[in-house]
Amino acid sequence: MSQALSTQNVVAVIGAGAMGAGIAQVAAAAGHTVKLLDNRPGAAAQAITGIRAQFEKMAAKGKLTAEAALAAGARLQAVEQLADLADASLVVEAILENLQVKQTLFKDLEAVVSAGCMLASNTSSISITAIGAALQLPQRLAGLHFFNPAPLMALVEVVSGLATDPDVANTLFATAAAWGKTPVHAKSTPGFIVNRVARPYYAEALRVLQEGGADCATLDACCREAGGFRMGPFELMDMIGHDVNFAVTNSVWRAFFNDPRFLPSLIQQDLVDAGYLGKKTGRGFYDHSAGAVKPLSATVPAQVQPHDIVVYGTSNAAQALVARLKARNLSFTQAQASGDTVATAGSATLRVTDGRSATRCAFETKTPNTVLMDLALDYGAATRLAISVAAQCDRAAASSAIGLLQAAGFAVSQLQDIPGLIVMRTVAMLANEASDAVNQGVCDAAAVDTAMCLGVNYPLGPLAWARAIGIGTVSTVLTHLAQTYVEDRYRTSPLIQHQLFSAKVFS
Ligand SMILES: NC(=O)c1ccc[n+]([C@@H]2O[C@H](COP(=O)([O-])OP(=O)(O)OC[C@H]3O[C@@H](n4cnc5c(N)ncnc54)[C@H](O)[C@@H]3O)[C@@H](O)[C@H]2O)c1
Numbered sequence: 467m468s469q470a471l472s473t474q475n476v477v478a479v480i481g482a483g484a485m486g487a488g489i490a491q492v493a494a495a496a497g498h499t500v501k502l503l504d505n506r507p508g509a510a511a512q513a514i515t516g517i518r519a520q521f522e523k524m525a526a527k528g529k530l531t532a533e534a535a536l537a538a539g540a541r542l543q544a545v546e547q548l549a550d551l552a553d554a555s556l557v558v559e560a561i562l563e564n565l566q567v568k569q570t571l572f573k574d575l576e577a578v579v580s581a582g583c584m585l586a587s588n589t590s591s592i593s594i595t596a597i598g599a600a601l602q603l604p605q606r607l608a609g610l611h612f613f614n615p616a617p618l619m620a621l622v623e624v625v626s627g628l629a630t631d632p633d634v635a636n637t638l639f640a641t642a643a644a645w646g647k648t649p650v651h652a653k654s655t656p657g658f659i660v661n662r663v664a665r666p667y668y669a670e671a672l673r674v675l676q677e678g679g680a681d682c683a684t685l686d687a688c689c690r691e692a693g694g695f696r697m698g699p700f701e702l703m704d705m706i707g708h709d710v711n712f713a714v715t716n717s718v719w720r721a722f723f724n725d726p727r728f729l730p731s732l733i734q735q736d737l738v739d740a741g742y743l744g745k746k747t748g749r750g751f752y753d754h755s756a757g758a759v760k761p762l763s764a765t766v767p768a769q770v771q772p773h774d775i776v777v778y779g780t781s782n783a784a785q786a787l788v789a790r791l792k793a794r795n796l797s798f799t800q801a802q803a804s805g806d807t808v809a810t811a812g813s814a815t816l817r818v819t820d821g822r823s824a825t826r827c828a829f830e831t832k833t834p835n836t837v838l839m840d841l842a843l844d845y846g847a848a849t850r851l852a853i854s855v856a857a858q859c860d861r862a863a864a865s866s867a868i869g870l871l872q873a874a875g876f877a878v879s880q881l882q883d884i885p886g887l888i889v890m891r892t893v894a895m896l897a898n899e900a901s902d903a904v905n906q907g908v909c910d911a912a913a914v915d916t917a918m919c920l921g922v923n924y925p926l927g928p929l930a931w932a933r934a935i936g937i938g939t940v941s942t943v944l945t946h947l948a949q950t951y952v953e954d955r956y957r958t959s960p961l962i963q964h965q966l967f968s969a970k971v972f973s
Contacts, residue, residue, distance in 0.1 A: 468636035473497030488616025594627030656721030687763035694843030779803025786845030812866030821946030
């Protein structure tokens with residue numbers, strides 16, 4: 467196992483912007499002398515003043531002793547010339563996101579540092595292989611991809627290009643761990659792990675919005691309250707900024723030679739064209755101007771509580787429904803599993819979506835009064851659930867199904883009859899992308915789940931989520947989506963197919 471870089475070794479950070487300052491803070495807090503360089507005069511010194519203020523704040527909150535804060539602050543040095551970095555054992559670059567500019571910097575740097583000095587780039591989207599191609603010793607270069615804000619976000623992707631020496635990647639991995647981070651290894655492929663696997667979170671929501679499935683506030687509420695995501699996709703895109711989010715989507719899509727999996731959305735293109743970039747411009751999917759009122763999510767008004775409720779089988783949804791009904795002292799009966807039926811109420815049949823529309827499901831199962839429920843991370847704890855109602859379903863039946871879910875304590879959002887509703891199709895596509903990343907050797911299964919939980923705060927890693935709902939369910943949802951859209955976008959990852967046929971769980 468490789469050792470972490472000793473704290474006796476000097477770390478240099480180039481670029482004193484949002485990321486460089488954060489990385490410098492982390493390395494100084496970990497005990498290294500940190501030299502910070504920026505080509506904007508005064509920027510490094512200004513960043514160091516900011517970092518020292520952060521250390522003081524941490525001391526005031528009792529997270530550091532006053533002496534430790536002072537010592538960490540004293541380990542930071544602003545420098546003005548590349549030549550000042552000659553004694554560095556590791557240089558982390560966090561400058562402009564441009565291949566030529568980064569290549570030039572690293573080439574110049576190679577003339578200054580020792581042959582044993584490791585070089586790292588914090589690039590979010592540029593190939594480490596391509597940056598390394600400009601170097602005399604490309605084996606010493608790896609990606610060290612921190613997330614914003616670097617002092618707070620635990621994840622670091624340690625990215626290996628084609629030429630990266632495994633010892634360098636392993637030393638950087640150990641060093642990131644010694645700095646209090648949770649590193650994961652990744653191969654240098656477009657988007658690395660997080661920026662690739664997260665694409666469906668935005669893409670599926672944009673697709674549902676485009677097809678008129680529901681409005682942004684309703685879809686966001688379902689993702690939060692049923693999916694357990696910290697932020698809904700639209701509020702998250704507004705926070706990230708549509709220019710940034712759209713650029714990442716485009717870059718991943720192009721880098722994969724226009725694979726329809728990553729196809730950007732015209733809706734987001736429009737927002738960018740309009741200058742509606744999200745929170746930073748006061749307008750995105752939502753109005754963020756002062757005094758603007760956030761739209762409410764659409765919630766079906768209270769329906770009459772049905773008295774003939776039957777819950778079938780022991781699926782996650784059925785068990786949670788039983789517990790919720792019991793907790794509310796409602797009368798119902800339980801029955802043996804009957805196909806995929808979760809419950810009946812009046813003449814309505816409730817099932818969890820399997821990627822078909824409710825109308826198709828009603829037709830194929832010869833059950834006209836079909837109402838589909840969305841996936842919930844935890845049906846016991848979810849406060850809201852999306853549903854769709856088959857075109858064949860009569861009003862009274864739909865009302866009974868909704869009344870049952872409301873009686874069980876769910877706020878109900880009725881979406882248009884979109885296949886896979888919102889949480890189910892999103893989770894299936896996240897699991898699909900995570901599976902492809904693993905299948906293509908970008909990272910291992912544990913890394914992809916760690917990366918998505920720590921890099922973008924998902925409540926569960928996509929592969930763990932797939933295991934929890936069943937690989938068979940994920941595969942069925944994807945197959946049905948592929949049948950509906952007849953697009954390569956929904957092709958099932960070979961790894962999911964393999965897992966399905968070998969009946970093994972992801973390890
Ligand atoms: N902002 C994020 O959320 C985020 C997250 C992860 C990775 N990244 C990556 O980190 C890098 C930096 O991003 P940022 O958001 O900190 O940018 P930023 O614009 O805040 O900071 C970049 C800094 O680099 C300096 N700089 C530019 N060219 C330079 C050069 N040739 N030599 C020295 N200094 C130079 C600039 O003066 C600026 O201070 C980019 O590669 C970006 O893709 C950004």
